[in-house]
Amino acid sequence: MGPVTTAILAMGGLGVFLSILLGVAAKVFFVYVDPRIGQVADVLPGANCGGCGYAGCSDCAAAMVEGKAPVNACKAGGASVAQAVAGVLGISAAAAEREVARIFCKGDSARAERKFKYMGINDCRAAMLVSGGDKSCSYGCLGLGTCVANCPFGALSMGEDGLPRVDDEKCTACGTCVKLCPRHIPKVVPVSQKAASLCSSHDVGKLVKEICEAGCLGCGLCKKACPEKAVEVVKFLSVVDHTKCTGCGKCFEKCPTGIIQSLVFTVV
Amino acid sequence: MSLRDIIKMIVVLTIVSAVCGGGLALVRISTADQITYQKIKFIKEPALKQILVGYDNDPVSDRKEIVTGKDKKGKDVATTFFYAKKAGQVITIAFETEAPGFAGNVGVMMAVKPDGTMQGVAVTTLSETPGVGTRVKEDPSFCAQFVGKPLTANFSLGAEIQGLSGATVSSTAVSNAVKSGVELYTKHKSQLGF
Amino acid sequence: MAARIVKEFTKGLWKEIAPFRFVLGLCSVLAVTTDVKNGLGLGCAVIFVTTMSNVLVSALRKIIPDKVRIAVFIVIIATGVVIVELTMQAYFYSLFLVLGIWIPLIVVNCLVLGRAEAFARKEGVMLSLADGVGMGLGFTISLVVVATIREILGKGTWFGLPVMWEGYPGFEFMIRPVGAFVCLGLLLGIMNVISARGRRKRK
């Protein structure tokens, strides 16, 4: 057997063995994943370089689908990839439509449980360093006002319930608060979005019930109630797709904690 | 992931890896001898340069491997003979032998003229104690003693070769290597064919 | 078409020069750039591998099923690297000894697989070729730039020729791994400032 044939057989054998292994594994361990994540991941370069701060492209794609990461989070891809991702997600990268920041947490001091009394520096990021912040909910807003202090346009003010409030007129969707918040609570969404589940917790419903009266339990009742199929439950958190949502309000009554609610309200 | 997808996957991966494997084997073969040439050249060249003089060919490419003995496990051991030529005529033959030294084998490269006189000796590899045993390599006068002597000379210490004081074990190693080299050379003289 | 090829090619040289713009292929940039000759040697190897892998990947892009996409790309890149290994061992043996483990490590160089995944998988062969050469060249240029700085400051020589004044003690810090990190960090910083100032001017 010449050296060439041994090489061919060795590599071919390895190829067969590995591909059968992968094929069987893919079949046996098949799991459903939101198709949009797959579509976005295809568009991303796939180099898994970690430049966006997420752990690889599929994770970054998942973050983009959930709206946690901006469309141009992928540094390796640059502008062309940002366009493509925006195309897939249906939001245009250069949003002609005006956007505004929304605070995705309703767990104010009355309704959200606290682990301990925090007496440190009056800054959310500093509070995060003290065993992950004083709130029992590891996703909720700490209410120490880093975003309020750093908002370049003064669009944010601290409500008396301990949660920041957004002034729609002043907010230019610059994204500073989104970047600064250690818990990524504020998100930039189009002004026209009519309804949203104002919570960021991916914890299981049973846990959320114990620590916050206002949190999203991921029960999916809103998803069933929605005639437009605009609501998706991604990792125990309902996310409203603003392109499909008509603001009919059917989901508002169904929600046990009332976290999914209308965003259209006059500036107070 | 229908079955058809899996089969397509298996076929594509197998063909691609097999083709790549085969291609690389071909590249391997076409570069194999060049690589061995480079390896030998890189290791042996410094020693060859010390002992061979007045040649116009590339001794590393005009080399011949002759089976000169069996090692413990019965696999035959080959020694490479390097031919130094001048205008096509072989002027010296160089080859390497080893002998156990103080802390490991001492490799010695010898150059022998066809008329049976020793043209040069150089120590190639050694793991002797630095500063003591390594003097056989660093001190050129020691190896110079072998030059010009006929092969029939008695190369053991005390006779025609004086060992280095304080490094008797290493010196005996070099002389044993030279003696085994001479013996090897005379045994295989006919096969060298020049 | 030709204009696009030129655009893809020049893109790799400055706008998206790999190690500086988006931090790809850092490992080899840090390790090999103590000497300009090595940097150049590795750079040429990377050019060959990136170009070859880009061309082959974009040629086969239609028939590769998605599930096994990464494995097939990696086989193609690894083949390119083994070819480089063998030819370098055969003809540039001293460089091969110096570069040592860094030749096989081109396979896991994020740049090569990154370009195959990000570009070659979607574009035609000619464009991928232009992109491969452009990116490879960009990578080599950055290797040479970093190596020049480190070698001149570290050993006072350039390509082995003494450049600095006679009694130059050699800024040992630059040769050590620590210097690599700091030097590359500063270079990235300067690059960011230049491009930021450029963007401000254009706005």
Added chain:
Amino acid sequence: MEDYLMLVVSAIFINNILLIRFLGNCPFVGVSSSMSSALGMSAAVLFVNVLASLICWILQKTVLDVFGLEYLQTLVFILVIAALVQLVEIIMQKVAPPLYRALGIFLPLITTNCMIFGVAVLNIKEEYTFMQALVYAISTALGFNMALILLAGIRERMDSTARVPKLLQGVPICLITAGMMGLTFAGLLGLAK
């Protein structure tokens, strides 16, 4: 037994795979921006590094050396690592979703991680025995994790409290911090070979 100890100490502290030998920088810069991703990444790296090194070692000794295919080492190793990573990702996604949620998302990142492949090749180049290869794989992964977690800690504090000059925001300051960390380890350089 004592050469294992020396192997562990030299792999973690003296020539740390990341800070001294430069293997594994790409994810090092990207993922160390937050502690949670750093922890997830280090667990995944430790797991895959040990698995990959052992499989590659066995493959080298049984297939490559026996059939004289050493030149295929690069091709075989990286193919096995890529397939292994994809396999682990698929299995983990189904069998342990919470573990996958914390750990699995880093797996695709590991295929292009220079460290896993580097360690597999180093095991062969240094002619380690099976046990030595195992110990080396574990200790290099621990060294990588230590550096990654240390840097993630520093970066998190730096982002929130330190005022970094405009020039060095983001990646540059991260590289310089890594360099400084390398400086502290360089102090131990004389201990082992």
